[in-house]
């Protein structure tokens with residue numbers, strides 16, 4: 001469950017003929033349980049792509065499919081983790097996490113069990129009764145991930161989820177996400193500006209060209225990760241020192257650089 | 266951090282000075298004969314009158330009993346306005362169609378002053394409890410609707426999207442997202458509603474009631490008992506102030522809980 005398909009997707013903001021094209025002919029196939037990161041210059045339409053899968057934004061042309069069905073509206077089969085967390089400030093950590101389950105009318109015992117499990121998984125147990133504003137940014141984003149994860153969605157959509165965090169917290173969260181992805185693999189669409197983050201987390205990295213955005217190149221990371229056994233390393237910096245990692249990162253950097261230079265010129 | 270206590274003291278001081286001047290002028294005018302005492306009884310006379318009225322009946326009841334009548338009507342009308350107005354405001358804020366249907370009617374009606382409903386209140390309810398309640402309702406209803414509506418429209422769109430991706434139904438969107446997110450705006454609306462409701466209540470009682478502070482004041486006026494009229498005014502002012510203090514305190518408590526500066 002959870003295959004995502006962009007089929008010749010275009011997006012025009014504003015009026016159909018006088019507006020400006022944000023996306024053009026985007027084609028991308030994401031397999032079930034695959035982790036795909038999208039990188040690209042600012043304003044190239046990464047967020048727009050993700051919002052289309054979430055059902056927040058309509059397509060102007062082409063189709064976006066999840067599980068072979070055209071996306072029409074938001075739904076809990078496609079959970080979103082936002083850069084700015086978007087937790088409900090009047091609900092406690094626990095209430096935030098269980099809100100989606102209550103929407104689904106999950107029976108109480110089952111609900112409590114699921115929430116307890118995810119609280120433990122995300123090491124949030126001691127904060128279960130805190131309000132979001134009482135937590136650090138890293139903690140808040142953990143809650144947002146827990147809130148999405150607890151629904152057991154087919155697809156996880158993450159738009160620069162660690163972009164608002166400081167460097168150290170960010171590293172911890174990246175390691176955590178890899179751990180989570182190993183315990184319970186999901187289809188993940190992950191947007192980031194940080195090339196290292198993309199290479200460290202993703203099975204494949206899709207590089208977008210500048211406006212109107214399109215998928216310029218898709219780079220396979222998984223083959224190298226498996227053959228070089230990146231997952232055998234506990235720490236992110238150990239992986240980042242590997243020649244195989246540096247090689248991939250540089251390759252993506254160069255590809256991105258072409259785009260940025262083009263903007264300047 | 267020495268500034269704040271200093272600032273606070275000076276605020277209190279100014280407030281106190283204002284009161285002294287106010288009561289001073291009020292005291293001086295009738296006692297020196299500048300204004301005849303029948304026109305303006307001195308504060309001391311009024312205080313004595315308030316004391317007498319707490320045990321002695323005037324216009325059928327003691328002052329506390331009149332206040333109790335007024336307050337019961339106020340709470341009924343105010344609660345009715347909140348119970349209907351807040352859900353209506355949220356519905357208008359969430360469903361465009363409700364906004365389009367109810368909006369124009371509401372916009373027209375809200376410019377009619379509550380007191381303008383008095384003839385109908387008298388016609389429909391006589392001096393029964395329904396009349397004053399209807400008039401308070403007319404005063405308190407618009408701020409309830411408007412502030413719930415504004416609150417709902419100003420909810421952070423990211424929170425609405427977060428709720429949507431969590432599979433939230435329209436009903437739960439209103440009760441669990443729009444309502445709590447609008448609480449600060451709604452409480453601000455309730456404060457305005459309480460003020461308008463309480464004001465229009467006393468106006469209504471002047472005409473369509475046989476108890477209550479307003480009624481007591483009309484009766485006193487007919488007897489040229491100016492100190493009793495003023496006792497009524499004092500009661501209105503103090504009860505109104507208390508209602509506002511309670512709502513303000515509630516507002517601050519909610520903001521604190523949300524981590525907003527109070």
Ligand SMILES: Nc1ncnc2c1ncn2[C@@H]1O[C@H](COP(=O)(O)OP(=O)(O)OP(=O)(O)O)[C@@H](O)[C@H]1O
Nearest residue numbers: 013014022040041042043044045046047048049211
């Ligand atoms: N609702 C909208 N109305 C009009 N234009 C929009 C809207 N949303 C996005 N755009 C425009 O579409 C383009 C793509 O936006 P998008 O947010 O998808 O870019 P992005 O790749 O996520 O950028 P960033 O890296 O800065 O987050 C931008 O030029 C943006 O200004």
Ligand SMILES: [Mg+2]
Nearest residue numbers: 046047048159
């Ligand atoms: Mg973006």
